[in-house]
Amino acid sequence: MSTQAEHTTTNRRDFLFVATGAVGAVGAAAVVWPLINQLNPDASTLALASIQYDVSPIAEGQSVTIMWRGLPVFVRHRTEREIEEARAVPLSDLKDPETDEARVKEGHAEWLIMIANCTHLGCIPTGQSGDFDGWFCPCHGSHYDSSGRIRRGPAPANLVVPPYEFVSDTLVQIG
Amino acid sequence: MKKHSFILAAAALVAGLAMAPAAQAAEAGMQPERQAWSFGGIFGTYDTNQLQRGFQVFREVCASCHGAHLIAFRNLMEPGGPEFSEAQVRALAAEYEVADITADGGVRPAVPADRWPSPFANDQEARDANGGSMPPDFSVLAKARGVKDPFPTWVFNYFTGYQEGGPDYIHALLTGYHAEVPETAPHGEDGTPFQLPEGKYYNDYFPGHAIGMAPPLADGVIDYADGENGVSVPETLDQYSTDVSAFMMWMAEPHLVSRKQTGFVVLIFLVVFAGLMWGTKRKLWAGIEH
Amino acid sequence: MSEHSTYIPGNAVEKWLDDRLPVVRFAREHLMDFPTPKNLNYWWTFGAILVMCLGVQIVTGIILAMHYTPNVAMAFDSVEHIRRDVNGGRIIQATHAVGASMFFVALYIHMFRGLFYGSYKAPREILWILGVLIFLLTTATAFMGYILPWGQMSFWGATVISNIFSAIPLVGESIKQLVLGGFAVGNPTLNRFFSLHYLLPFIIAAVVALHIWALHVPGNNNPVGVEVKDTRDTVPFHPYYTMKDLFAMVVFMIPFAWFVFFAPDILGHPDNYIMANSQVTPAHIVPEWYLLPFYTILRAIDFNVLFIDSKLGGVIAMGGAMLCLLIVPWLDTSKVRSGTFRPMFKWFYGLFVLNFLGLAYLGAQEAAEPYTTLAKVCTAYYFIYFLVILPVLSRIETPKPLPTSISESVLGKAHA
Secondary structure, three states: OOHHHHHHHHHOOOHHHHHHHHHHHHHHHHHHHHHHHOOOOOHHHHOOOOEEEEOOOOOOOOEEEEEEOOEEEEEEEOOHHHHHHHHHOOHHHOOOOOOOHHHOOOOOOOEEEEEOOOOOOOOOOEEEEOOOOEEEEOOOOEEEOOOOOEEEOOOOOOOOOOOEEEOOOOEEEEO | OHHHHHHHHHHHHHHHHHHOOOOOOOOOOOOOOOOOOOOOOOOOOOOHHHHHHHHHHHHHOHHHOOOOOOOEHHHHHOOOOOOOOHHHHHHHHHOOEEEOOOOHHHEEEOOOOOEOOOOOOOHHHHHHOOOOOOOOOOOOHHHHOOOOOOOOHHHHHHHHOOOOHHHHHHHHHHHOEEOOOOOOOOOOOOOOOOOOOOOOEEEOOOOOOEEOOOOOOOOOOOOOOOOOOOOOOOOOHHHHHHHHHHHHHHHHOOOHHHHHHHHHHHHHHHHHHHHHHHHHHHHHHOOOOO | OHHHOOOOOOOHHHHHHHHHOOHHHHHHHHHHOOEEEOOOOHHHHHHHHHHHHHHHHHHHHHHHHHHOOOOOOOHHHHHHHHHHOOOOHHHHHHHHHHHHHHHHHHHHHHHHHHHHOOOOOOOOHHHHHHHHHHHHHHHHHHHHHHHOOOEHHHHHHHHHHHOOHHHOOOOHHHHHHHHHOOOOOOHHHHHHHHHHHHHHHHHHHHHHHHHHHHHHOOOOOOOOOOOOOOHHHEEEHHHHHHHHHHHHHHHHHHHHHHHHHHOOOOOOOHHHHOEOOOOOOOOOOOOOHHHHHHHHHHHHOOOOEOOEOHHHHHHHHHHHHHHHHHHHHHHOOOOOOOHHHOHHHHHHHHHHHHHHHHHHHHHOOOOOOOHHHHHHHHHHHHHHHHHHHHHHHHHHOOOOOOOOOHHHHHHHHHHO
16 A cells, blocks of 8 residues: 555656546547537528528618518618718718718619618617618617718717628629 | 456346337237348448439429428538539429518518428318328438337347338338238238228238328339439339438438447547556556455 | 545645635545545446436536427427537437436446445445435436427326326325326426426435435445455545546446437337327337336236225335335345345345346336236235345345455455
């Protein structure tokens, strides 16, 4: 028994002990990862992360609200007047300077697609109201223009444009 | 001596465990023959081409009465399955309509994320349309059917990991029809011949032999496209049945391939780790008489 | 107890902590320095394996509960959702389902080890009784867990077992309704079983803590059954038994992984892949394998005894089978603990093990001859073993001479 302590100390640096410990650590990590990864969005959620939407039924001057990744998204078919209005605003007048061209796709300027949550505290603004011919958030009085840019009120930023692209002239893929 | 008794007792326990779901009373159905499935055994994987053919059989024949409500169109393009292309799946999905309260008229064309639409609105409608028999949903059917093996086969199953009783049974059922009640049909206790009820069909493998489903498949009813290298798959009842059974197994167990692959790595790891642990333990105990 | 530890706080912080909350001292005493007989064999590793099993079930169970829906309309599909869509869900679900079986494999081995080596004898009666309590709680937990996938076997298993309550005279029907939350198994039943299935493992963990506490008062029993005499008989728990137990755990994980990855459904029943249907009973209802021995005892009483009808008789027999385990410390009064030194006991014990396996086998058979008669014979032996054989053997058996100490027995083996 007196040799016992000796044994443990001399063997501690032994290759076998180190190898066993290392392999055990790898195993533990390999077990822990799936237990965490299961928290990530599952396959049925990911399948809806990207949606295709046919915009052809939306007439000029109309909007629809669709759902994408659990968030409402405005799809607005803008009138000529709204586009001109948005493009006439000098950047210096904007709280969050961004050109209208940067907020739409080239060749599809009539389509404005934005996440429908006010950048202040997340309410859904009302369309075609407020002082700038765009959106007005009734919760705390933020006014957005016809390009969805913040013009007055507490919101700090423009309405967010989600990643999207036109698959064809009328089919939009969001996400 | 100590080691010996340990091993013996462990073996007895394993045997006891194995005994549990023991061979149960043979239902009045014949024992299906085991087929050579590509997905059987520890290295088994699905055959993509076979799953694609099986899907064709399912879609053209079975799906008119049987649902598969747990299967989403997107599953058809996932790795380890039939692996259709995304474009193929989108086009396929668009041929079906699904209910959607946010769409005009309450329905819209399906997208890959949608589940396979059921052919009937509810169980009662399904029964009414099928002479009182309900066509079961296919989603997990291949695992909801099993084969009761006699002793000692079922003991070996624990060591071979045999899990293909479902597809074996389905294949047997699909090929087990008789146009007329055969001579092998069981007789009543008083010797009266087998009575097939009106609207039922005789099947060797169905429990009780009287099945409500008419023979769904026959030689040549489905046109298989020729393979890329011009090899054609026989268009026979047996081939159709094999293909659709494999497809049903995939529906019931879509992650079988990745599960077995992971399992292989895990087992090798555990054996290596156990060896190292054994060495460590021995070394540690070397100075102790015990 | 406290003198087992040689813990001396290394610095001011450790000293400060030790004066206020001596967790480090506690861990050193009970998890590291605890003197453990040096002759424990591999049967003694199943305690640690069981702790691992409980941990695996709790961790995987908490994860499954994040994705599961306890509602009769959605439960079945939500389990399939876990298998199909959740990242790694198929493996986590299979680990939980197979884990229940592996838990019982370890549990039965642990119990039968105790029965052979007389681990229930004084001064370890409370330790043993707590263990039986853990077994009963685990059985209840496993049974309720089996209801949750809401397949045909879940539903009909719940229906059959809940009818046990209705066997109780006068108040049986009321108790059954109280348990089910309705007149038959339904949504309230599923909901409460889910709630309790989540709760009970934590109660089990608490009883396990008591079980280990009760173990650390007298210390471990050992294969020769002679109490520890001095420090030459023991080694510190860490690193000697921590490493041995870890090795056993890894070996245990090999068959565990085999089932999870290569045969996840073989321990279950195909009928549970059919959603519960209160209008169709499966042709053959079998409980999970680990309940089969007791299920056989329940079914074996198919005759009336005086004023007790067969249904109540079966329930009493099953309850009695559990009760025998609780009172075995007072049935077996032999002074010798270990079965190794009891020449007659050995044979009856071996027969008892075979008989228990026989009970399990019979539980899976249909209720027909010759199984029903065999079931009665096996049930009878189960009770005779506890109520007659053990008390009688204690009187008539002449045990082999015992070694005077653990060290002596170890040396004797080494030189033999």
